[in-house]
Amino acid sequence: MPFLSDTLARVKPSPTIAVTTKAAQLKAAGKDVIGLGAGEPDFDTPQNIKDAAKRAIDAGRTKYTAVDGIPELKAAICAKFLRENGLTYTPAQVTVGTGGKQILYNALMATCNPGDEVIIPAPYWVSYPDMVLLAGGTPVPVVAGIETNFKLTPEQLEAAITPKTKWFIFNSPSNPTGAGYTRDELKALCEVLLRHPQVWIMSDDMYEHLVFGDFQFCTPAEVEPALYDRTLTCNGVSKSYAMTGWRIGYAAGPVALIKAMGTIQSQSTSNPCSVSQYAALEALTGPQEFLAENCKLFERRRDLVVSMLNEAKGVTCPNPEGAFYVYPDISGCIGKATAGGTVITNDEVFATALLEETGVAVVFGAAFGLSPNFRVSYATADETLREACARIQAFCAALT
Numbered sequence: 195m196p197f198l199s200d201t202l203a204r205v206k207p208s209p210t211i212a213v214t215t216k217a218a219q220l221k222a223a224g225k226d227v228i229g230l231g232a233g234e235p236d237f238d239t240p241q242n243i244k245d246a247a248k249r250a251i252d253a254g255r256t257k258y259t260a261v262d263g264i265p266e267l268k269a270a271i272c273a274k275f276l277r278e279n280g281l282t283y284t285p286a287q288v289t290v291g292t293g294g295k296q297i298l299y300n301a302l303m304a305t306c307n308p309g310d311e312v313i314i315p316a317p318y319w320v321s322y323p324d325m326v327l328l329a330g331g332t333p334v335p336v337v338a339g340i341e342t343n344f345k346l347t348p349e350q351l352e353a354a355i356t357p358k359t360k361w362f363i364f365n366s367p368s369n370p371t372g373a374g375y376t377r378d379e380l381k382a383l384c385e386v387l388l389r390h391p392q393v394w395i396m397s398d399d400m401y402e403h404l405v406f407g408d409f410q411f412c413t414p415a416e417v418e419p420a421l422y423d424r425t426l427t428c429n430g431v432s433k434s435y436a437m438t439g440w441r442i443g444y445a446a447g448p449v450a451l452i453k454a455m456g457t458i459q460s461q462s463t464s465n466p467c468s469v470s471q472y473a474a475l476e477a478l479t480g481p482q483e484f485l486a487e488n489c490k491l492f493e494r495r496r497d498l499v500v501s502m503l504n505e506a507k508g509v510t511c512p513n514p515e516g517a518f519y520v521y522p523d524i525s526g527c528i529g530k531a532t533a534g535g536t537v538i539t540n541d542e543v544f545a546t547a548l549l550e551e552t553g554v555a556v557v558f559g560a561a562f563g564l565s566p567n568f569r570v571s572y573a574t575a576d577e578t579l580r581e582a583c584a585r586i587q588a589f590c591a592a593l594t
């Protein structure tokens with residue numbers, strides 16, 4: 195009898211975490227490494243949020259809480275949805291978990307049966323397919339390539355839907371491409387979904403606040419109110435408020451689904467960290483001005499990275515609407531040999547050679563379901579980005 199489960203055999207460890215770990219190991223060994231793999235802002239959690247957490251500790255808010263969130267935080271989440279998204283939810287429609295990741299996981303665990311299909315536009319956040327597999331469902335990736343700026347078309351969505359489709363996972367702005375759907379583009383997808391009442395929508399709005407220029411964020415339940423009753427609107431404080439380590443994510447949707455997600459959570463982690471919940475409460479109710487300031491900073495970095503990567507030989511880098519990632523295409527590098535003598539047969543070989551020969555750590559595209567590409571996270575200082583892009587340019591220029 196094997197010791198490890200069949201469930202475990204269905205999933206693989208996160209490749210983004212693997213890249214970050216490898217880069218950290220090389221750095222510890224004394225190599226000059228620039229890590230562009232990690233998906234988290236490079237600045238500290240705002241002081242008012244840290245102070246709220248300290249106050250919570252001093253006030254003894256260190257015990258178990260309600261499994262899916264304290265009432266004050268649920269009320270603040272309802273207020274956030276109304277204020278920023280025009281969506282009305284009651285606290286009974288809200289759940290709070292240990293990061294956005296647990297929220298999505300709870301929803302899939304609570305709803306997927308064997309044979310249930312989950313449509314995932316590719317390139318996708320690495321965890322979606324594996325979470326669907328863990329939950330016993332079948333991921334159905336649909337590639338939205340560079341020709342549509344990494345956005346799924348209504349025709350593609352229509353063609354992917356079957357009677358077994360349970361969920362459509364929507365993520366805008368996207369990890370790994372930064373692509374953001376305009377209201378018209380999202381409306382067109384919603385029109386397809388209206389024709390298929392068996393399909394639920396899981397909207398992962400994690401990068402809501404990181405959008406650039408005139409781009410306006412929008413979310414399915416707001417764009418098409420007729421989908422409200424079968425949409426789970428997911429969000430969290432990790433990226434917008436530089437709170438990745440605090441582990442607070444949340445979602446709102448129909449009461450029965452929210453209750454079912456709470457049941458899953460009650461038998462796994464129970465409540466998310468009590469102190470972090472008070473910190474998240476401050477994040478959502480305290481000053482919001484820094485969100486716009488951060489956006490400006492990230493927009494400047496995006497412009498820098500996009501222009502420098504487009505100057506690298508064999509690389510094409512689209513200009514994304516949001517998040518803090520770019521996803522350049524490296525078709526022009528495939529088949530060539532590096533200065534170190536490695537023949538680039540695919541994007542994983544490219545990323546490995548880039549790390550070994552130049553010390554720049556990026557994540558290869560195959561991990562996200564679209565090749566040949568790589569993902570750059572530009573949540574790092576301008577000077578570091580400039581140096582990293584210069585190294586990528588030199589690496590590509592040396593390909594023969």
Ligand SMILES: Cc1ncc(COP(=O)(O)O)c(C=O)c1O
Pocket residue numbers: 233292293294295296319365368369398400430431432438441442443
């Ligand atoms: C698209 C997307 N959704 C969800 C998450 C999970 O966020 P959290 O750190 O809150 O679990 C991430 C984190 O990288 C993400 O990129």
